[in-house]
Structures are given as C-alpha cells and as structure tokens.
Amino acid sequence: MLRTDGNRRLLALAGAVAVLAVALFIRAVADGPLEQNSGTALYASLIYAGVFVLRPRTPPLVAGALAIAFCWLVELSQLTGVPAYLSERSLLARLALGVAYDPLDMWWYPVGVLPLVAVHVALRWKDDRRFGSEHAV
Known part of the structure; x- marks a missing residue:
C-alpha cells in the first residue's frame, strides 16, 4: 500500500474532501435528525482524516482516540x-x-470515527500480511 508520508497525507486529504462532499450533499437533500446526526458523525470523520494530514504515521487506534x-x-x-x-x-x-x-x-462522534478505525486497522493488517511488515495498531 502507500508507504510514504506524502502519499499518506494525500490519501487523508482526499478522504477529508470526500467526507466533506458527503456532508454537503446530505445537508442539501435532507433536514431534521438525519442532517444533524450525519453532520455530527461526518465532522468526526473529517477530524480523523485530519489527524493523518498532520501526522501520517499515526496508528489508527491513536488517531481514533485523538479524533473523538x-x-x-x-x-x-x-x-x-x-x-x-x-x-x-x-x-x-x-x-x-x-x-x-x-x-x-x-x-x-464515535459513530463517525469507529467504523473508519476498524476499516483502517483491517487494511493495515492486510497490508502487513502482504508485505510481511509490522505496524503498531
């Protein structure tokens, strides 16, 4: 997978832009609890991605804890x-x-972060098995 900090930052930035696009789309087509609660969860997702823009090598569990x-x-x-x-x-x-x-x-907030942490851990585990390396989770 992506091994350089620059690539990790770009991926995190792309993820943040995608989350922002989803949030704006939901805001445009929904109202009430869906708009409010999805916005809150997506805000937390954006913060999770932001951790990796600032510190690309942050382990997923640490990034999740920091975001929440x-x-x-x-x-x-x-x-x-x-x-x-x-x-x-x-x-x-x-x-x-x-x-x-x-x-x-x-x-x-945890609803927006914990699924990302789970996916991130799973992807890192798959990547580690493929490349035979170890990452701190």
Whole structure:
C-alpha cells in the first residue's frame, strides 16, 4: 500500500474532501435528525482524516482516540458560550466549533470515527500480511 508520508497525507486529504462532499450533499437533500446526526458523525470523520494530514504515521487506534477526544473537547467547550460568541462573528468558527452543546452529539462522534478505525486497522493488517511488515495498531 502507500508507504510514504506524502502519499499518506494525500490519501487523508482526499478522504477529508470526500467526507466533506458527503456532508454537503446530505445537508442539501435532507433536514431534521438525519442532517444533524450525519453532520455530527461526518465532522468526526473529517477530524480523523485530519489527524493523518498532520501526522501520517499515526496508528489508527491513536488517531481514533485523538479524533473523538478533540470532538468531545469542542462539544464540551460549547458549555462556556465562547464558541457561540465566535460563531456569531464567523461562519468558519460556526462550522468548526458549533454553537450550542448537545449531549446526543457526544454519542455521534464515535459513530463517525469507529467504523473508519476498524476499516483502517483491517487494511493495515492486510497490508502487513502482504508485505510481511509490522505496524503498531
């Protein structure tokens, strides 16, 4: 599979763009709980991909834990009112930080990350068997 950091970054970036495209498509055609919950899960998926843009050699379990922890931190920060304040002034802040705390989101973040971790671990295991190398999972 892809062995260089540059290739891993490009793949992670392509994955992030694909997740963003899916999120925008769902937002365009759906509303209500599907739009809200899928957006939350896809946000977490985007963060997971972002970990690999920044650190391509991160093991999948570590990346998953980091992505979920980051999402939970952002969600909990909404209890302070700071993200709402920033969101009033910037669309980017609104997209990245949200506005109001929703306890249901805390469950949807792992829904967006854990399937990616499972697929990533399976692909690395298959790759390791094919090339006879060992990766930390």
